[in-house]
Amino acid sequence: MRAHSLLLLALAASTPCPLVAQLDLRFDQSVPVTRNGQVLDLAWAGGLNSAQVSEVDLNGDGLKDLFIFDRSGRGFLTLLNNGTPGTGAYSVTRDYDQVHPFPTLHDWVLFRDYNCDGKDDIFTYSNAGFAVYKNTSVGGDLSFELVDPQVKADYVMQSGSVVNTNLLILSVDLPGIVDVDGDGDLDILCFGIWDASHVGYFKNLSMELYGTCDSLAFRESNKCWGFFAENANNNSITLNVECPYNLPNPEMGTDGKWVEDLMKQSHAGSSVTPVDLDGNGVMDLLLGDISYNNIVALYNGGDVSSALMTAVDSLFPSTNVPVDLPLYPGAFHLDIDNDGDRDLVFSPNVGPQSLGRNQHGMFLYRNTGSDASPVFEKESESLFQDRMLDFGEGAFPVAFDHDGDGLMDLVVANHGYYIDPEDGYVGRMALLRNIGTATSPAFELVTDDYMGLSTLGIGTSMYPAFADLDGDGDKDMYIGDALGRLHFFRNVGTGPVADFQLAQALIPDATGTTLDVGQFATPQFFDVDDDGLLDLLIGERNGNLNYYRNTGAADAPEWTLVEDSVGRVVTAVGFEVTGSSVPQMYLNADGQREILLGSESGLLMRYGNIDGNLDGEWTLLDAAFMGLNEGMRSAPCLVDLTGDGKLDMVLGNYRGGLSFWSSESDVHVPAIPGRGAAHFAVIPNPTRDLGELVLNAPPAPGHMWVVRNTIGQEVRRLPVVAQRTALDVSDLPEGSYLVTIIGPVHTGTQRLVVVR
Numbered sequence: 001m002r003a004h005s006l007l008l009l010a011l012a013a014s015t016p017c018p019l020v021a022q023l024d025l026r027f028d029q030s031v032p033v034t035r036n037g038q039v040l041d042l043a044w045a046g047g048l049n050s051a052q053v054s055e056v057d058l059n060g061d062g063l064k065d066l067f068i069f070d071r072s073g074r075g076f077l078t079l080l081n082n083g084t085p086g087t088g089a090y091s092v093t094r095d096y097d098q099v100h101p102f103p104t105l106h107d108w109v110l111f112r113d114y115n116c117d118g119k120d121d122i123f124t125y126s127n128a129g130f131a132v133y134k135n136t137s138v139g140g141d142l143s144f145e146l147v148d149p150q151v152k153a154d155y156v157m158q159s160g161s162v163v164n165t166n167l168l169i170l171s172v173d174l175p176g177i178v179d180v181d182g183d184g185d186l187d188i189l190c191f192g193i194w195d196a197s198h199v200g201y202f203k204n205l206s207m208e209l210y211g212t213c214d215s216l217a218f219r220e221s222n223k224c225w226g227f228f229a230e231n232a233n234n235n236s237i238t239l240n241v242e243c244p245y246n247l248p249n250p251e252m253g254t255d256g257k258w259v260e261d262l263m264k265q266s267h268a269g270s271s272v273t274p275v276d277l278d279g280n281g282v283m284d285l286l287l288g289d290i291s292y293n294n295i296v297a298l299y300n301g302g303d304v305s306s307a308l309m310t311a312v313d314s315l316f317p318s319t320n321v322p323v324d325l326p327l328y329p330g331a332f333h334l335d336i337d338n339d340g341d342r343d344l345v346f347s348p349n350v351g352p353q354s355l356g357r358n359q360h361g362m363f364l365y366r367n368t369g370s371d372a373s374p375v376f377e378k379e380s381e382s383l384f385q386d387r388m389l390d391f392g393e394g395a396f397p398v399a400f401d402h403d404g405d406g407l408m409d410l411v412v413a414n415h416g417y418y419i420d421p422e423d424g425y426v427g428r429m430a431l432l433r434n435i436g437t438a439t440s441p442a443f444e445l446v447t448d449d450y451m452g453l454s455t456l457g458i459g460t461s462m463y464p465a466f467a468d469l470d471g472d473g474d475k476d477m478y479i480g481d482a483l484g485r486l487h488f489f490r491n492v493g494t495g496p497v498a499d500f501q502l503a504q505a506l507i508p509d510a511t512g513t514t515l516d517v518g519q520f521a522t523p524q525f526f527d528v529d530d531d532g533l534l535d536l537l538i539g540e541r542n543g544n545l546n547y548y549r550n551t552g553a554a555d556a557p558e559w560t561l562v563e564d565s566v567g568r569v570v571t572a573v574g575f576e577v578t579g580s581s582v583p584q585m586y587l588n589a590d591g592q593r594e595i596l597l598g599s600e601s602g603l604l605m606r607y608g609n610i611d612g613n614l615d616g617e618w619t620l621l622d623a624a625f626m627g628l629n630e631g632m633r634s635a636p637c638l639v640d641l642t643g644d645g646k647l648d649m650v651l652g653n654y655r656g657g658l659s660f661w662s663s664e665s666d667v668h669v670p671a672i673p674g675r676g677a678a679h680f681a682v683i684p685n686p687t688r689d690l691g692e693l694v695l696n697a698p699p700a701p702g703h704m705w706v707v708r709n710t711i712g713q714e715v716r717r718l719p720v721v722a723q724r725t726a727l728d729v730s731d732l733p734e735g736s737y738l739v740t741i742i743g744p745v746h747t748g749t750q751r752l753v754v755v756r
Helices: 206-210 450-456
Strands: 003-011 019-027 033-035 051-056 065-070 075-081 090-093 109-112 121-125 130-135 144-148 152-156 162-166 176-178 187-191 199-204 218-222 228-230 237-239 270-275 284-289 295-300 309-313 329-334 343-348 363-367 376-380 396-400 409-413 417-420 424-426 429-434 443-447 463-467 476-480 486-491 500-504 522-526 535-539 545-550 559-563 582-587 593-598 605-608 619-622 635-639 648-652 658-663 680-683 690-695 704-709 714-719 724-728 735-742 748-754
Touching: 051 109, 051 329, 051 343, 065 109, 109 176, 121 144, 176 270, 187 270, 237 309, 270 329, 284 329, 396 463, 396 635, 396 648, 409 463, 429 450, 476 500, 476 522, 522 582, 535 582, 535 593, 582 635, 593 635, 680 748, 690 735, 704 724, 714 724
Parallel strands: 033 443, 152 218, 463 522
Antiparallel strands: 003 019, 019 658, 051 065, 065 075, 075 090, 109 121, 121 130, 130 144, 152 162, 176 187, 187 199, 199 218, 228 237, 270 284, 284 295, 295 309, 329 343, 343 363, 363 376, 396 409, 409 429, 417 424, 429 443, 463 476, 476 486, 486 500, 522 535, 535 545, 545 559, 582 593, 593 605, 605 619, 635 648, 648 658, 680 690, 690 724, 704 714, 704 735, 735 748
């Protein structure tokens, strides 16, 4: 595990050298999670929607590990192989998060060994073609080097002339990359650029030209490889078709008349997976289509020098349970269970919000035969997904003590679960109940439809925020929706367990106008202006941050829009046209406000210089916090779950999963120096029930003690009437708090830890 550090702002102190508080976070997969009594050993892996699975030895131990790129979430997952039989051999690792070029890969990613050195290289989409990165790893030091940013090929005209240009593979397609002709180098099979029906064959001439396999020298050798055609209106196959526009003397086929039609469009949306299905030594094909749920198998009755498809299985595998996977299945041929025989994995090859089967979308067909004579039998519809937290499309965690036991639970919203083509996505919120202790969290998935909210018609992309809004001592709930509006749910529970009922749909602002921030409202309650009242920060699809000040009362808030782009924060980066900001304002180690923002790109952005600067531009402290990018629509949740007085982080993403990042420090948190002339101590610290606030000098008139929790909510306000003030914390939940003295003379902040 790789530790990461966040350097917070230097504390202004009376000493010549300012102290620096440091918050250390590390990926922590030791926090247990159970679902239906089963321990999820990959709980914090981060979820999967549209998985592209490849083998590669990540740590140099000679075993093939897994690199899983998720097209929908634009992120990746690395699983280490311990070598034992079965699919349980894999464990999550984050050691390779920053390996070049992993964080920048997009659209499609396949690992293949193109130079025959025994190390798998990267083939990935790049601007109407593909790039190749050579695996330059030495031992356990994983590294890659760009070989070609856009691989070229010789396209042969009917006249015999040659045009050298990028080997076109569209971003939505998945090519077949395999040694088609058995000469030792990797060739390419993909749907052609001249029409949408035929597969083109690009022969690698590396062996012919150089006698080695280490070059990428492609030449178009057949525009109609296998002599079949896919119907332009569906995914049916016609065998033994003519190819009137084939190139002269194609390597595999007959002469024909060249018909060049630049008006015809390129094929959009097919996965091409070459596999020898019948053990005859030639490549057959598995085809997935962008509009269909099935896999079509084409059987090659020719040989390596003359491909000819002679049989079709449109319900592959018809000898077992046919693949039925919404939508646009991709096929991946690799040894998943460590038995030496390659299996098949199928997963939707779709992008975000494309009606893919997100929560149960990794089908494993295990090879019960041999690699030479495979027999594929369906074994699972949720390979790896059934061992991790996976909330469908999107995961947006928010901390909330649902059962009032003093331990923070997690409410996890999402964009939606895929139901079927007609109903599309249904948005839900899940409850992860904390069944651990104040210093050792453990979670149990109680429900994936918290409070039955999916039945109320709010729609997709619900996002909750919790605060006591009616002054009755328990926390109520706001929900932001996909249309940018908010809804108020009052907590009507008579005991410690929350019970929410809709009190007001379409919450208005102070003028009576429906509060509407555009799209994808992500609210957070926080006392932004330090007046003792909780305000509203609302992220949105555009990537800015809306600030609504509470101009009413604590038990009767009124929301006045102060700024729809407060702090001038921007989470849309690069070529992203949207930002999808998700705010987490918090108090740093010296009691000053900072904010961490999730984004469309997946980067986390941290801003400071907020206090006293609400009308100005906040300072970007980190454009890529901790270097993390788990894929699009990151959603951070900062909360002290390990009881060490420091914030931990639960991070969601659009793949539908979570990762847990715990702080690394002792529960005995050192005192924080004050910011003014007079310092004070909190004795004892940590404390259980009673403590004292002790000034190092007699107090001046007009001062107050203020105690806030880690999300900025004020939980105590006491007058400073003596040098020692008793502080009763017996009713406060276990956790970390900030104690501040405020007044004309004395100022300062200390951290207080309450334990049970």
